[in-house]
Amino acid sequence: MNFPGMTPPIGGAPGGGAPQGMSEQEQAMVKAMQSAMESCPVKTIISGGMGFALGGAFGLFMASMSYDSSFTPQGREIMNLPWREQVRHGFKDMGKRSWSSAKNFGIVGALFSGTECCIEGLRAKNDLANGVAAGCITGGILGAKAGPQAAAAGCVGFAAFSAAIDAYMRMPFITPEDAAYDRNHGPIPHLVGDKHRVVIDGIVSRPLSFTMDDLRTKFPQHEVVCALQCAGNRRHTMRTLLKEVQGIDWMDAAVMNCKWKGPRLRDILNVAGMNDKPLSPKHGYPVRVVIPGIAGARWVKWLDRITVQQEESSNFYEQHDYKALPPQAVDSKSAEKYWDKVPPITEIPINSVIAIPDDNETVKLSPSGTIEVKGYAVPRGDQGPITRVEVSTDEGKSWFAAEIQNKRANKWSWVLWEASVPMEKGSGKKILSRATDAGGNTQQEHSQWNLRGVGYNGYGLSKDLTVV
Ligand SMILES: Nc1nc2c(c(=O)[nH]1)N[C@H]1C(S)=C(S)[C@@H](COP(=O)(O)O)O[C@H]1N2
Numbered sequence: 001m002n003f004p005g006m007t008p009p010i011g012g013a014p015g016g017g018a019p020q021g022m023s024e025q026e027q028a029m030v031k032a033m034q035s036a037m038e039s040c041p042v043k044t045i046i047s048g049g050m051g052f053a054l055g056g057a058f059g060l061f062m063a064s065m066s067y068d069s070s071f072t073p074q075g076r077e078i079m080n081l082p083w084r085e086q087v088r089h090g091f092k093d094m095g096k097r098s099w100s101s102a103k104n105f106g107i108v109g110a111l112f113s114g115t116e117c118c119i120e121g122l123r124a125k126n127d128l129a130n131g132v133a134a135g136c137i138t139g140g141i142l143g144a145k146a147g148p149q150a151a152a153a154g155c156v157g158f159a160a161f162s163a164a165i166d167a168y169m170r171m172p173f174i175t176p177e178d179a180a181y182d183r184n185h186g187p188i189p190h191l192v193g194d195k196h197r198v199v200i201d202g203i204v205s206r207p208l209s210f211t212m213d214d215l216r217t218k219f220p221q222h223e224v225v226c227a228l229q230c231a232g233n234r235r236h237t238m239r240t241l242l243k244e245v246q247g248i249d250w251m252d253a254a255v256m257n258c259k260w261k262g263p264r265l266r267d268i269l270n271v272a273g274m275n276d277k278p279l280s281p282k283h284g285y286p287v288r289v290v291i292p293g294i295a296g297a298r299w300v301k302w303l304d305r306i307t308v309q310q311e312e313s314s315n316f317y318e319q320h321d322y323k324a325l326p327p328q329a330v331d332s333k334s335a336e337k338y339w340d341k342v343p344p345i346t347e348i349p350i351n352s353v354i355a356i357p358d359d360n361e362t363v364k365l366s367p368s369g370t371i372e373v374k375g376y377a378v379p380r381g382d383q384g385p386i387t388r389v390e391v392s393t394d395e396g397k398s399w400f401a402a403e404i405q406n407k408r409a410n411k412w413s414w415v416l417w418e419a420s421v422p423m424e425k426g427s428g429k430k431i432l433s434r435a436t437d438a439g440g441n442t443q444q445e446h447s448q449w450n451l452r453g454v455g456y457n458g459y460g461l462s463k464d465l466t467v468v
């Protein structure tokens, strides 16, 4: 596993252009972010680096409460944490340290989440406003006994507080750019946004050309949260579990779940933003195609031309790569006769991956004999959201339901999940995961081997574990 950034792939790409790897530090950061995903909001906040805003909100909250319980000293301690410093050093043990103070917020937390739940039911929708409203009500109730003014301040303070929690908690669901994989068949062009144009030609009545400004201002702008996944995601598992394949040795993280923004192709075109920021050169600046549910290879970056035509593109990556060849194609030579008989990959199949624990790790059983397992799952095409993730610690004989964490999940996005599952002590142990989506697609133990190692979606696997 590797998550949610990536493992630097080994080996070159056909057509040149090695993909960008993550530094060790970046990978550590990704791991750390993952542990920050753990559910306690306070823990998350403290690790969050919401910095000034959060400190302020927290201060307001604390000040508004005539709430002299044992958490006051901890509250002070929380406010004194050097946020940025902490973030830089990773969240993990900070999470532990703040856990005890987190527990002291039990009442507040219960009240808060109860309120949020109700509001969510009423609004039948989960967005930032719910958290804010719940925060306001919680803060108001807590402050009420100190009078109307305190109640109002409590409302504002706690609402800000919960907005900050929410915003931060969402980070892992949305992959930040610096944790996102990138894949380039050639060198990254460093284009000048103001000079760039996208041409529309082919069988159109009037060929057109648009500037980036046109794309942003002449068409309604749309946003979509969805997973972008390389068709070669998990190729490493296919190669090691089934048989050698050709292609970059992607581990489990050639995937990112981001927010994309821009005009619809239907409204003439395309996309200009990623996670509320302009695209970076490696992700296609100034404009790329965004096709939710479809393999990354089709998300053309540095887009400069859309040609409307009646036949498939003759582009190399459309015709001579990114196809799931039949198993009879065992090498480049025997593959030749299949390229024009097999359709290009569009949808990527449903998948799940175990991020924690990692292969070869030693894990300690909890007093009740369970271990914590975490990962991601992506639906097939547009058939999400993921409705079920199950985990097995006995080679697939029995399965335990994992908890899906993202209420914001949609039909194209990934979900992050976690499970607490019983496990026997010993070495050479493995854990499996399997996901099901709203379309009823589910993972099988293995997927069919193909020469290019695309679309691997056998059970999520963490192996060679030592359980103590
Ligand atoms: N112009 C161009 N677009 C491209 C590619 C490329 O090499 N050139 N690679 C494709 C592939 S194979 C993938 S998986 C995605 C990766 O997008 P990312 O680099 O933003 O992760 O971009 C696609 N778009």
Ligand SMILES: [Mo]
Binding pocket: 183, 229, 230, 231, 232, 296, 297
């Ligand atoms: Mo890809």
